[in-house]
Amino acid sequence: MIDFACKEFKIKDVIKCALNLTRADMKVLEYFFEEPDNWSKTERIATHMELDLSTVQRSVKKLHEKKILTRSQNNLDGGGYSFIYKINNKKEIKELIMGIVSKWAAKVEQELEDW
Numbered sequence: 001m002i003d004f005a006c007k008e009f010k011i012k013d014v015i016k017c018a019l020n021l022t023r024a025d026m027k028v029l030e031y032f033f034e035e036p037d038n039w040s041k042t043e044r045i046a047t048h049m050e051l052d053l054s055t056v057q058r059s060v061k062k063l064h065e066k067k068i069l070t071r072s073q074n075n076l077d078g079g080g081y082s083f084i085y086k087i088n089n090k091k092e093i094k095e096l097i098m099g100i101v102s103k104w105a106a107k108v109e110q111e112l113e114d115w
Contacts, residue, residue, distance in 0.1 A: 018100040019066060024051060028059040032069065032087035039072065039084040060085050068093055 016026050027049050032040075046056040060083075063069040069085045076082065087093075 014101070015097060018097045018104075019068070021062075022059070024055045025059045025062055027051065028056055029063060029068065029087075032063075032085070033090075036087055036090070039086045041082060041084055045085075067096065 012026065015021070015029075016023075019025075021029065028045060028051070031045055031049055042053060042056045042060055045051070045060070046053045049056070060069060060071075064071050064085065068088060070088055071083050071085055073081050074084055
């Protein structure tokens with residue numbers, strides 16, 4: 001927990017806010033934190049997290065676009081393909097979040113200077 005002036009923040013809330021994630025996005029991210037070395041299909045995540053498949057698909061797309069997840073394509077024997085996902089290095093994710101938080105802190109500092 002982070003105590004800031006009149007409010008306490010759980011680190012989970014800071015991550016969710018910094019990355020602009022929904023509750024479902026955060027649940028999917030937590031799944032990957034629990035399985036950092038595994039590649040997963042969206043169907044497996046949806047079943048494990050008890051979320052709708054389309055919700056998981058939107059979340060992994062968003063997390064991939066934010067460079068939180070890596071995506072790989074599996075070509076199917078009968079034609080077509082499916083994607084599998086794995087979380088990126090936690091250090092890289094921390095750096096991404098710290099960059100966002102640092103920009104926010106600089107903005108707060110500037111607003112206070114202008115006040």
